[in-house]
Each structure stands twice: as structure tokens, then as C-alpha cells.
Amino acid sequence: MSDAQDLLLDMIAALPDPVFILTESGRYAAILGGHDRQYYHDGSHLVDFTLQDVLPGDKANWFLQEIRTTLQQNRLRILEYSLAGRDVDGLPTDSGPAGELWFEGRIQPLPNLINGERAVVWVASNITERHKLQGKLQALSETDELTGICNRRKLLAELTQHFNQFQRYGTPLALMIFDIDYFKRINDEHGHLFGDQVLYELAQQCHTQLRSADILGRFGGEEFALVLPNTELESALTLAQRLRQHCQQQVFNGPKGCAQITISIGISTASTSDGNITDLLRRADDGLYRAKHAGRNCVRHRPCETGSAPTMLL
Structure with a gap:
């Protein structure tokens, strides 16, 4: 060789x-x-x-x-x-x-x-x-830094994926948007650090009431959203009621004392008339708006049909 x-x-x-x-x-x-x-x-x-x-x-x-x-x-x-x-x-x-x-x-x-x-x-x-x-980089890009749950980007991606499954296979899909009532008072009376603590602890408490398939994310500020795959309206309303009551029972302890909160919730369910997730988001957000104007600490479902009265769950 x-x-x-x-x-x-x-x-x-x-x-x-x-x-x-x-x-x-x-x-x-x-x-x-x-x-x-x-x-x-x-x-x-x-x-x-x-x-x-x-x-x-x-x-x-x-x-x-x-x-x-x-x-x-x-x-x-x-x-x-x-x-x-x-x-x-x-x-x-x-x-x-x-x-x-x-x-x-x-x-x-x-x-x-x-x-x-x-x-x-x-x-x-x-x-x-x-x-x-x-x-790790992907997880960071999809995670809300404060609460550790999905951020808005990840949540919308998940909602899009499940909405596509609904359109293709007819798999039921529900969306919940909720936020903390009078959250500004917590920041004003206890400080923003305590407000951040409340947001973090609220996210962890919400997880105790959810299924493994449910996707919780922070939508912005004190507003959260919850994607509920394979969920009909009745089940979504039941969960919303349980979640609302559970949050109301929590006590958040801080250096200036303790605080309790309530949440208002808007719900929508996917419909064959929906063109994209924007329609679903708009109805859930409208439900939240109605819950706020109904006195807060309640649930409103905004149906797809124009002119129909919203479902109420106190």
C-alpha cells in the first residue's frame, strides 16, 4: 500500500x-x-x-x-x-x-x-x-417571564392549531378570556411587586383546576386566556364557574397585609361560521366586556349568532 x-x-x-x-x-x-x-x-x-x-x-x-x-x-x-x-x-x-x-x-x-x-x-x-x-430558547420564547405559563404568542399558536382541527374534524373548541377585577387597586394599595406576586400565584392556582390538555396563557397585563380543546359550551361554563369560585377563595399574603380577588370571564366556542381565530377571540373578549358591565365576578358567553342574548352564569 x-x-x-x-x-x-x-x-x-x-x-x-x-x-x-x-x-x-x-x-x-x-x-x-x-x-x-x-x-x-x-x-x-x-x-x-x-x-x-x-x-x-x-x-x-x-x-x-x-x-x-x-x-x-x-x-x-x-x-x-x-x-x-x-x-x-x-x-x-x-x-x-x-x-x-x-x-x-x-x-x-x-x-x-x-x-x-x-x-x-x-x-x-x-x-x-x-x-x-x-x-431552552424555544421555551423562553413561548413562556411568560413573570408567571411561567404560556405567553400571548404561544397561546395564539395553540389556539390556531386547535381551531384548524375544529375546521377539519369538527372537534369542539372553547376559549375563555378572564382578568382580575379592580387589579389597579392591588397595585396602588400594596405595590407593583405584590401585584406581580398575585399574578404569579393566580396562574399557579388556575392550573390546579384545569385538565392536562387545557392551555393557560397570559394575554397581557392582568388578562389571561384559556384554550379548551375538545370542550363543549356546557363544560366550558362549568369550568368557568369553578375557576371563578376558586379564585375568589384565595388569599394572597404580602408585606402590607393580605388581599383577595375576583375575576370576570368571557367565553366563546368555535362555530362553522368563524373564518379564523379572530372571530373566536372577538366573541370571548365581548363576553368579558359584558361580564365587567354586569358587575364583575361573573361569566358571560357570547354566542356566534348575531342578536342572540348572551348566556349568564353568576
Whole structure:
């Protein structure tokens, strides 16, 4: 073997990321590089085994499909996926990173057959830290800093998603908008820090009355919104009553004494005549407006039909 060939093999073996040669049937034809055990496990024993031999059925089928798609399209493909060391039979447990890992896979068809089979080169780069950072940044962009619940942006995105499901499948959907009555008095009498405390504690208390599927968000200031998937009007009104009573019973303790609050609630339900979520939001907001003018600490439902009287629940 020439010096140039030796150098080429040494360079490939020293690649920081592991390089897999995988055939169309899912056989590991070769594994090179990826020797840093801080980021990668030692998978050298996988050579001549198949994906089906060492991976759970669903993961093996996924990798096999990606290989075949790459061969069919005959081009470089880049994708992200998760895989833990425990998912691969025979990987040493005393070395290598622990837990679920995320990888960027760069898959390129090879021009020549490997033992009579078409094959790809699959370069796997560990992007776990980047993936975690992206998750944190996304959570921050969707979370209200003060209360820890959804912010307006996230809430509208969730409402849009569920409204689309309503339009497509007819799945019931209700929306609730509520705010704290006379909240300015709390800020004036106890200070804005106490007001912030009330908003935070109110959000936590509301969660105790909700289902896991319900989506609570801060709409702005002392106003909150609640997306209720798969919820008919009667159930939404019952929840609104329970939520109103629960909030009324809470005592908020601060340095200048304690305070109690009440909330006013407006409700709307999705209708086939709604063009988009703006119609749903407008009716819920109108219900809140009517609740305020009815004396506060009450619930109003604004129907879709023009001219119909609103439903009242004291």
C-alpha cells in the first residue's frame, strides 16, 4: 500500500465524528472515526451486523427507510434524530455519553456497490448540547417571564392549531378570556411587586383546576386566556364557574397585609361560521366586556349568532 493510501486511511480513522457505511439491506459494512468517548460510544463491534440485529424494531425501520430514501433520491440528505446508547445492543456501558443523544446525520449515496449492494456513507455528528440550547430558547420564547405559563404568542399558536382541527374534524373548541377585577387597586394599595406576586400565584392556582390538555396563557397585563380543546359550551361554563369560585377563595399574603380577588370571564366556542381565530377571540373578549358591565365576578358567553342574548352564569 502506498504512503498516500496509508495517509488517507489514517485521516479517515481519525475523523472526530463517526462514519458508517451502511448497505441498502441495513448491514454495517464499515465504521470509522468517532473515537472521543465524551461524545460517542464505541460501535466498532457493529460491523457485519444489521440494523435489525442491534436496534429496536421501530428505530431499525426508521434508519432503513432513510437509507433507501437517500439511495432513491441519489443526493445528500441532512436530518436530525435521537438515539441513546441503551438503544443499541452490545454497546459498552462503562464509557461513552449517558442518556438520550441528538445527532445530525449527513447521508450520501456511494457510487459503487458494497458486496453487491448499494450503500450510503452516514456521518453522525453529536448535536445534543445544541439541541438542548434550542429547546431552552424555544421555551423562553413561548413562556411568560413573570408567571411561567404560556405567553400571548404561544397561546395564539395553540389556539390556531386547535381551531384548524375544529375546521377539519369538527372537534369542539372553547376559549375563555378572564382578568382580575379592580387589579389597579392591588397595585396602588400594596405595590407593583405584590401585584406581580398575585399574578404569579393566580396562574399557579388556575392550573390546579384545569385538565392536562387545557392551555393557560397570559394575554397581557392582568388578562389571561384559556384554550379548551375538545370542550363543549356546557363544560366550558362549568369550568368557568369553578375557576371563578376558586379564585375568589384565595388569599394572597404580602408585606402590607393580605388581599383577595375576583375575576370576570368571557367565553366563546368555535362555530362553522368563524373564518379564523379572530372571530373566536372577538366573541370571548365581548363576553368579558359584558361580564365587567354586569358587575364583575361573573361569566358571560357570547354566542356566534348575531342578536342572540348572551348566556349568564353568576
